Amino acid sequence: MLRLISKLYIGLAGWKIEGSIPPEIKKCVLLAVPHTSNYDFPIAIAILRIMNVKIKYLIKKEWIKFPLGWFFKYTGAIPVDRGKSNNLIAAMIDIINNWDEIVIVIPPEGTRKFTRKWKMGFYYVALGANVPIVLSYLDYKKKIGGFGPAIYPTGDLANDMHQIRDFYKDKIPRHPEKVSLDIT
Secondary structure (H helix, E strand, O other), rough: OHHHHHHHHHHHOOOOEEEEOOOOOOEEEEEEEEEOOOOOHHHHHHHHHHHOOOOOOEEEEHHOOOOOOOHHHHOOOOEEEOOOOOHHHHHHHHHHHHHOOEEEOOOOOOOOOOOOOOHHHHHHHHHHHHHHHOEEEEEEEEEEEEEEEEOOOOOOHHHHHHHHHHOOOOOOOOHHHHOOOOOO
């Protein structure tokens, strides 16, 4: 039912879907770029539902309360207490290692506000769990949401980030003024 609702939503909103996560990839970090608007979430969730991609993602623990807590849990939310000093990278590596199939969605900006540099946790999670980083995007100008290549982190951060930056340089977010591709 949620898949049908998602198809209707994406169709009525005029969005198209491009690409997919290769079927041989059973575990990955899915990079969610850009993350400049609250609209990114419902569009991305609908696209992922249409594509039958079940995800897990981090969310502030405050969002896992009534009345929307059930919805976020249903869509794959993992609550995080941002007030505590947690080793999220190690925790996420453990989560990935304990599943046979898992897609962890991480927006590297870490916020919808402008930030000069990306948070690099996604890279170290993928490197530590030995899984690829699959690039996903929402291009508001073309109204296309989709999936790009899988980048297998090599440990050469500068080179790997160069590939990622090249992929995203022509993707237009809802609020372009809130995006920085200064990622290293």
